[in-house]
Amino acid sequence: MIKVFFYLMAFITLASALVVAAGKNLVRSLFMFFVTLFGLAGLYVLALADFVAVTQIVIYVGGILVLILFAFMLSGKEALNKVSVQADGFISLKNAPALLLAGLFLVIMFNVVFKAQADNLPWVQAAISNQNIMPVNGTGINHIGVNLMTRYLLPFEVISILLMLALVGAAHLSRKPKEDEV
Amino acid sequence: MELIDLLIKIALIIVIFVISLVVAMYSTYAERKIAAFFQDRVGPNRAGPWGILQPLADGGKMFLKEEIIPTNATGFLFIVGPSLAILTACIGSAVIPWGQNLEIGGRVIPLQVTDINVGILYIFGVVSLGVYGIMIGGWASNNKYSLLGAIRAASQNISYEISMGLSIIALLMVTGTLSLGEIAKQQHGFWADGYFSWNVFKQPLGFLLFIVCAFAETNRSPFDLPECETELVGGYHTEYSSMKLGFYLFAEYINMFISSAVMATLYFGGYNFPFMDLIHSPNLVAILGVVALFIKIFMFIFFFMWVRWTLPRFRYDQLMDLGWKTLIPLAIANIVLTGIFMTFFK
Numbered sequence: 001m002i003k004v005f006f007y008l009m010a011f012i013t014l015a016s017a018l019v020v021a022a023g024k025n026l027v028r029s030l031f032m033f034f035v036t037l038f039g040l041a042g043l044y045v046l047a048l049a050d051f052v053a054v055t056q057i058v059i060y061v062g063g064i065l066v067l068i069l070f071a072f073m074l075s076g077k078e079a080l081n082k083v084s085v086q087a088d089g090f091i092s093l094k095n096a097p098a099l100l101l102a103g104l105f106l107v108i109m110f111n112v113v114f115k116a117q118a119d120n121l122p123w124v125q126a127a128i129s130n131q132n133i134m135p136v137n138g139t140g141i142n143h144i145g146v147n148l149m150t151r152y153l154l155p156f157e158v159i160s161i162l163l164m165l166a167l168v169g170a171a172h173l174s175r176k177p178k179e180d181e182v
Numbered sequence: 183m184e185l186i187d188l189l190i191k192i193a194l195i196i197v198i199f200v201i202s203l204v205v206a207m208y209s210t211y212a213e214r215k216i217a218a219f220f221q222d223r224v225g226p227n228r229a230g231p232w233g234i235l236q237p238l239a240d241g242g243k244m245f246l247k248e249e250i251i252p253t254n255a256t257g258f259l260f261i262v263g264p265s266l267a268i269l270t271a272c273i274g275s276a277v278i279p280w281g282q283n284l285e286i287g288g289r290v291i292p293l294q295v296t297d298i299n300v301g302i303l304y305i306f307g308v309v310s311l312g313v314y315g316i317m318i319g320g321w322a323s324n325n326k327y328s329l330l331g332a333i334r335a336a337s338q339n340i341s342y343e344i345s346m347g348l349s350i351i352a353l354l355m356v357t358g359t360l361s362l363g364e365i366a367k368q369q370h371g372f373w374a375d376g377y378f379s380w381n382v383f384k385q386p387l388g389f390l391l392f393i394v395c396a397f398a399e400t401n402r403s404p405f406d407l408p409e410c411e412t413e414l415v416g417g418y419h420t421e422y423s424s425m426k427l428g429f430y431l432f433a434e435y436i437n438m439f440i441s442s443a444v445m446a447t448l449y450f451g452g453y454n455f456p457f458m459d460l461i462h463s464p465n466l467v468a469i470l471g472v473v474a475l476f477i478k479i480f481m482f483i484f485f486f487m488w489v490r491w492t493l494p495r496f497r498y499d500q501l502m503d504l505g506w507k508t509l510i511p512l513a514i515a516n517i518v519l520t521g522i523f524m525t526f527f528k
Binding site: 027031034050051054055057058061062063066067069070072073074141 | 256259298299300303304306307309310311313314317320321329332333336337339340343360
């Protein structure tokens with residue numbers, strides 16, 4: 001039963017992601033991205049990570065995708081059509097660097113997946129032998145909160161500084177030019 | 183899960199679905215009657231006694247009207263818009279605890295579809311999805327008024343989501359859980375340990391912020407800028423006709439019902455009522471609890487309507503000023519104050 005759900009979700013995610021990457025119509029890509037994010041959220045739920053799933057929906061679907069849609073609405077239809085004309089063919093010489101990067105990444109991923117042997121990872125074995133596992137109805141939120149504020153405090157703060165840099169940058173970009181600069 | 187449990191769950195889902203639709207249907211009637219009362223008129227009184235069949239007549243009218251899809255509209259998205267609006271309005275009810283557990287023939291029946299441990303975040307996610315119906319519909323109509331309405335709705339929703347989230351954070355600090363069932367349980371009765379047990383008395387400022395944001399998120403007056411008819415014809419649904427328009431209007435009333443239920447659960451004790459410990463039959467308490475919850479919900483719905491027919495609409499820059507320069511600082515101050523209070527007085 002769960003396997004069926006997993007393969008269904010995985011198929012939806014991958015198929016819609018393919019449309020996002022290969023589709024020529026920007027609007028259609030955007031709405032397929034919507035589907036991709038929901039598929040991913042479903043996969044998170046199957047991995048017992050409810051919190052990650054809901055957070056992903058709130059942040060990506062409710063925030064970032066809305067902002068992208070916003071940019072679409074504010075740009076005219078002609079501008080959008082121009083973009084979709086430029087994109088010629090999924091596999092072409094112009095896309096060669098991207099293809100190369102993606103291919104290399106794929107090779108690395110395959111390498112890792114085949115070498116790691118997920119069933120015999122030492123930390124997974126240790127967790128199982130220590131009974132350090134999460135029950136189906138358990139909540140991981142307390143652990144997430146405590147760990148974020150203790151063990152992972154430095155990365156947490158570094159990310160917040162990164163976000164603030166982005167905020168300052170956005171404020172600078174949207175600033176009106178001064179009178180004498182014009 | 184046993185088959186009978188599954189059947190009970192399905193029955194519960196259907197009952198909740200029907201109740202939210204019926205409540206939304208009669209909210210339109212109530213809105214017209216209340217508006218009439220505020221304006222010293224009679225209101226609808228022709229269809230049936232006191233006009234109580236008016237919503238049915240309206241529904242029939244909506245279904246039978248001619249359906250117009252503009253030539254230049256994006257056909258598929260034009261239909262997706264209202265469908266998404268009504269879908270996101272309906273799925274919020276899944277995590278609301280409607281009452282205590284019923285016990286029938288030795289079987290415990292929880293009056294909550296699912297008590298997921300991230301209940302509040304789920305509600306928050308549904309709220310953030312709510313804007314999609316409006317945005318997609320407004321964009322697909324290919325009409326400048328619709329587009330302006332959609333842009334207004336989107337920026338309004340994003341802005342007020344922030345202060346809504348921040349006001350919930352202060353509540354979470356008090357309750358220490360994200361599960362709505364648990365939060366309702368914590369507010370048992372009315373008076374506990376020498377203080378009121380309902381969260382509104384522990385988080386008065388948080389509640390005020392939350393209810394203002396709820397008005398903005400449901401696009402109700404005084405924040406109904408997306409459908410401001412003096413500036414935008416009809417706003418995001420200018421091009422819509424027939425039942426697709428009906429879905430948009432209906433989604434607003436369902437949203438109102440669900441957000442009233444959320445407010446009642448988070449801040450006003452949910453299904454708890456004063457002196458509930460004096461009644462010894464658990465089933466009677468559960469049933470009275472459901473009644474109490476619905477009374478609270480109806481009071482909130484009345485409050486929504488009361489405000490709509492009392493206050494004038496904001497200007498758009500005033501709306502943004504209120505959201506970013508007043509509510510967000512207040513919400514952050516509320517979090518800090520809650521933290522200080524919890525550190526030194528508990």
